[in-house]
Amino acid sequence: MSHPSRRQFVARTLGAGAALAMPAIGRAQARPVLKAGDQKGGLRALLEAAGALDGLGYDIQWSEFPAAAPLAEALNAGAVDSGPIGDAPLVFALAAGTRIKAIGANRSDSYGTAVLVRPDSPLQRAADLKGRSIATNRGSIGHYVTLKAITQAGLKPEDVNIRFLAPADAKLALTQGSVDAWATWEPYTALAEVSQHARVLVSGRGLLPGLSYLAATDDAIAAKRAVLQDYLQRIVRAQVWSYRNVDAYSAALARIIGIPPEAARLQFERRQQKWVAIDAKVIADQQGTADFYRQVGLIRQPLQVAPTFDTGFGVTG
Template identity: 70%
Template sequence: MLRRQFHHLLTASVAASSFLSPVLTHAQSRVLLRAGDQKGGLQALLDAAGELKNLPYDIKWSEFPAAAPLAEALNANAVDFGPIGDAPLLFTLAAGSRVKAFAVSRSDAYGTAVLVAPNSPLKTAADLKGKSIATNRGSIGHFVTLKALESAGLKAEDVQLRFIPPADAKLALTQGSVDAWATWEPYTALAETSGHARVLVNGRGLWTGLSYLAATDAALAEKATVLQDFKERVERAQVWSYKNAKPFGQSLARIIGIPADAAQLQFERRATRWQDIDAQVIADQQRTADFYLAAGLIKQRLDVRATFDTRFNTGKA
C-alpha cells in the first residue's frame, strides 16, 4: 500500500509540500543532493530566483566546463544528476552509463553554432570542406557540426575534427590554429560580444534544442522526492527569469563571471522553456540517436524510450 501511495504522489501534479513528505520534512535525516552543473547553468538561475533559500535538503555543487566531463561524473557516481544536452546524453548512454533523463527543456538552437574568426573568408557550411573544426567529442557542438556538414553535402571525413574543451578551442580559434569552433551558449555569446568570433552556421533547423536533467539510476531510486522538488524549483526559476529579464541578466553575469552583454544575449536568445517528456520529445531524441548511429558515433541502435523516467511529468504539457 505504501508503495502504491508513493507512486501516486510521484506522478501526480501536486504541490511540493504534499509531495515531499516525509523525506524532505524530517530534519534529522536531511538528504544530500550532489548536483552537477555547467557554466551558466542551474546554480546561477536558482540563486538569482531565490529558489536556493530554505531548502529542506542539502546541495553539493560540482561545476563542469562541458557535458562530457559531467557525463563522466554521472557514470562514476560522483554526482547524482546534472544538465546535459540531447546529443551528449545519447553518447554516454550508448557507452553504458546507468542514467536517465527525468526533466526536459527546449531552447532556441541558434547559439549552438559553428563559429569562425571575424575576418575568416568562410561564408557557408560548404566552405568548411578541408578545414579544421574544434569541438567536444559527442557534444551538441559536435552534433551541429555533423548536421551542418550534411546540409552542405559533406561528411565528417571532409573536415579535420579536433576534440578539445571549450577554453582550449576558443584559444585555438583566436590564435588561428583551427579554422572553426563548434560550441554552445554561453560560449557563443561570449565569443560574439567580445569580437573574437562570428557565427558561420547556427543551430536552427539542425538541432532540436533539447536539454535534460539526467540522474543516475541510484539517485532516481533513492532520492526521487528530492529530485522532484529540485525540478519544480528550476521550472519556477525559469519562469521568474523571463519575467525579470534585465535584473536576471545582470545577476547571471555576476554569478557566472561573464560580461553583462554576453549574459543577457545568451539568456534571452535561448528562450528556454521546461516541459513534460512527451511523444514529440521522445521522437526527436530517437532521430538524434539514429543520426549518431549513421554517423558511426554509436555502434548499436539505441531505443531511447528506456532512457527516460517520465514519473516526474506534471501532466500540464
C-alpha cells in the same frame, strides 16, 4: 569512452568542484544530500538569481563542469546524482553504458549552438568547411551541430578535421589560428560574439531540435526521488521567474558566471528556454538524434531511447 575509477573520479571531481552546503534547519537526523552537477551558466546561477534555493529540506553539494562530457563521466561514476545535459551528449553517454535517465526536458532556440569562425575568416557557409579543422568536444552538441551542418551541405564527416578540445582550449585555438572553426554552445557563443573574437558561420537553428534535459542516475532516482522532484520543480519555477525578470536575471547571471552583462543577456534572451512534458514528440526527436549519431558512425549500435526517460517527474510552472 574510458572512465576513471569511482574513487579516483569522486576525489578529483569533488576536489575541483564548488560545494555549497545549504543552511541546516536544526533537525537531529541527517538531511538528504543532493550531489548536483552543473555546467557554466547553468542551473546554479538560475536558482541563486531567482532565490529558488530558499527553504530547502535537503543540502546541495555542487560540482561545476566545463562541458557535458565530463559531467556525464561524473554521473557514470556516481560522483553526482543529477545534472543538465544536451540531447546529443545524452545519446553519447547512454551508448557508453551510463546508467542515467532524463527526468525533465526543455526546449530552446538552437541559434547559439553554432560553428564559429574568426571575424576575418574567408569561410562564409558550411560547405566552405571542407578540408578545414574544427575544434569541439567529442559527443557534445557542438560536435552534433558540426556533423549536421556539413552533412546538410553535402559533405561527409571525413571531409573535415575535427579536433576534440575543451571549450577554453578550443577558444584559444580559434583565436590563435591553429583551427579554422570552433563548434560550441551558449554562453560561449554569445561571449565570443560580444567580444568580437568570432562570428557565427552556421547556427543550429533549423538543424537541431533544441532539447536538453535534467538527467539523474538510476541510483539517485531510487534513493532520492522526492528530492529530485523538488529540485526539478524549483528549476522550472526559476525559469519562469527569469523570463519575467529579464534585467534582474541577466545582471545576476553575468555576476555569477563572470561574463559581460551584454553577453549574459544575449544568450539568455535568444535561447527562450521552456521546460516541457516528456511526451511522444520529445522522445521522437531524441530518437532522431540517436539515429543520426548511428548514421555518421559515432555510436556503433542502434539505440532505443524511450527506456531512458522517466516520465514520472511532472513539471509545473
